[in-house]
Amino acid sequence: MGKIWRISGPLVIGEDMKGAQVYEIVEIGTQRLVGEVIGLEEDKAIIQVHEDTLELKVGEAIRGTGAILTAELGPGIVGSIYDGLQKSLTVLMEQGSFIERGARVFPLPRDKKWPFTPKVKVGDRVSQGDIIGTVPETHLLEHRIMVPVGMKGIIKKIAEGNYTIEEPVAQIEVDGKVKEITMLQKWPVRKPRPYKQRFAPSKLLVTGMRILDYMFPLALGGKAAIPGGFGTGKTVALQQLARWAQTQLNIYVGCGERGNEMADVLYSFRQLKEPTTGRLLQEKEVFIANTSNMPVVAREASVFVGITLAEYFRDMGYDVLLVADSTSRWAEAMREIGGRLEEIPGEEGFPAYLGSRLSSFYERAGRVECLGSPGREGSVTVAGAVSPPGADFSEPVTQNTLRIVDAFYALDTSLANKRHFPAINWLTSYSLYVD
Helix, strand or coil, X not given: CEEEEEEECCEEEEECCCCCCCCEEEEECCCCEEEEEEEEECCEEEEEECCCCCCCCCCCEEEEEEEECEEEECCCCXXXXXXXXXXXXXXXXXCXXXXXXXXXXXXXXXXXXXXXXXXXXXXXXXXXCCEEEEEECCCCCEXXXXXXXXXXXXXXXXXXXXXXXXXXXXXXXXXXXXXXXECCEEEECCCCCCCCEEECCCCEECCCCHHHHHHCCEECCCEEEEECCCCCCHHHHHHHHHHHCCCCEEEEEEECCCHHHHHHHHHHHCCCECCCCCCEHHHHEEEEEECCCCCCCHHHHHHHHHHHHHHHHHHCCCEEEEEEECHHHHHHHHHHHHHHCCCCCCHHHCCCCHHHHHHHHHCCCEEEECCCCCCCEEEEEEEEEECCHHHCCCCHHHHHHXXXXXXXXXXCHHHHXXXXXXXXXXXCCEEHHHC
């Protein structure tokens, strides 16, 4: 498609890029590094690279894929460990302790067969969101296979038995043409998944943390922020939510945080058991690990991949909790890219679109009536940590987050210094869900 014209850290500008589209995925250089077009000007394209640009040279080729950043959806997600681009770190670990640049692995296993049980029969009329079958993904969660968004018709064939995610399990006649449905679907990570209607928050999410459930309750489908200075226990608070909240699925997004914290999460969830069933917590968790030593641009991808996976399971009728640690690291990545683009900076150097970008993530939370039949409700609850420098809550990330969320759990440095955990300041914190 084109070639490299300029390189500035994770930012690459390509020339001769006519025909490229915004947010298109491109492959850069001989190692085919994954990049994403974020701007176009005449025949030049501004590309943010999701991998290390070390040793890239001006003049190297840029290849367009014609596709935008998507998440793979299907059996095999639960219990997986992904990086920010939904590459399976479990598979990459088999290739060595270090991730090679340009490495390609599928997010979902292509060779594993899943026992598919049909829920419809030949001749039934189905439409988008209808559940046509189920797969026992883990002992704690049943994966419900749905008709893809935008498809409707009459079932001409329905399978039963063991199939891979790429093998057709149903055939639907659409306008005289027969289309196949597999257990694998793909969805653009920046595009919210549709639903019938969104409900006002009215049901309580039991978090397992008494100070939250008693004083500052969080609603199913709610939005919460946990800001605090260094050492106040933000990560531990999010881990507690992901461990004991009464939801069917939890998604833990480690966005730019320390690797030892992510390692602790992965270790503990493989040891702890779900209290009501005695099964390992790992059987109801999804992990996205984009630690601080990974490329900064992938931090944005990690939170949007996480919320897309959450919406997918919400559409099955499940209550899902997503915790993001921390959105401040994502904001720092936006500031770095904005500086390299020579954009006019906002307060403290953050880009002017900081608030709108944060809201595009948080506002995808909610309790909804799902598409399709049987009728069902699902929810996505989002809790994000904020790391204000010097515990200064007047800084831009905290203030922009305050405008979006309805529950604010302020962690107090003085309480943490007294070893009072969780260090939630009951005078500064609040929950609008009390009303």
